Amino acid sequence: MTTSTNRAQKGRARYTASRQAGRAPLEFYPTPPEATRALLSVESFDGPIWEPACGDGAIATELTKAGYQVTSTDLVDRGYGEGGYDFLKSEKPLAKHIITNPPYGTHGLGDAFVRRALIHARQTGxxxxxxxxxxxxxxxxxxxxxxxxxxAAIYFLDELTCWPEGKPTSKSARIARQQYYWAVWKPGHTGAPQCWWLSTRDFR
Incomplete structure (x- = not known):
């Protein structure tokens, strides 16, 4: 059994409670392209980007189209990027910047992703x-x-649905009906964030 397989099996245990709570298996909620396009309309990144929860490549594909060099990993192999990679166990950053739609889960998975990403960002600037x-x-x-x-910045999205497993007919589709925002952390920022509104309809 490979090391990456071992990491994946251990990582999957953290997602069990989420599945029992009626969420999509392994927290797979693909990001519609307009969400990433909206972010790129107001933010730019001066170097390579790591997408650590790449899923089927929804965000990474848009970043690549915009001309960015992207490293894509995920705990689960969905045919895009490197599967079997546990971001929460990662010790070294794989790129300067990190952009993702993290798994939320029921036991602070989203918070853990933010925390790990900020640790890496402090190393890369x-x-x-x-x-x-x-x-x-x-x-x-x-x-x-x-x-x-x-x-440093918060961008409110007026309309966005991240369907579980990308399927509107999924049994857990009701959970997809949420409101979303992009939070952007930048090195050295202190104080209140800049806040603005983005309409996803402009980027479909």
């Missing part, structure tokens, strides 16, 4: 952009985290 659930902005468990390491 890069930016971190995460597509997150709008409800996460007003959560007592995250208040101190946001105050301690505030994003």
């Amino acid at each position: 890069g930016n971190v952009a995460m597509l997150l659930n709008l409800r996460s902005l007003a959560n007592p468990d995250r208040h101190k985290k946001f105050i301690k390491t505030p994003p």
Whole structure:
């Protein structure tokens, strides 16, 4: 059994509770292309990008089309990038910047992704952009985290649906109906973030 297979099997255990809670298996919610296009309309990145939850390549494909060099990994092999790679166990950054739609889960998976990404960004001096659930902005468990390491920018998306497994007919499709925002952390930023609104309809 390969090392990557071992990592993947251990990583899958963290997603079990999410599946039991009615979420998509292994937290697979592909990101519609307009979400990434909207981000790139207001942010640029001065170097290579790591997509650590690449899934089927939804975000990475748009980044590549925009001219960026992208390293794509995921815990699960979905035929795109390097499968069997556990981002939460990673010790070295694979690129200067990190952009992803992290798994949210039921036991702080999203928070763990943000934390690991910021650790890597402190080494590279890069930016971190995460597509997150709008409800996460007003959560007592995250208040101190946001105050301690505030994003430099927050972009509210007016309309976006990340269907479970990319299937609107999925049994867990109701969970996909959320509101989203991009949070962008930049090195050296302190104080309140810049906030702005983006209409995904402009980028379909």
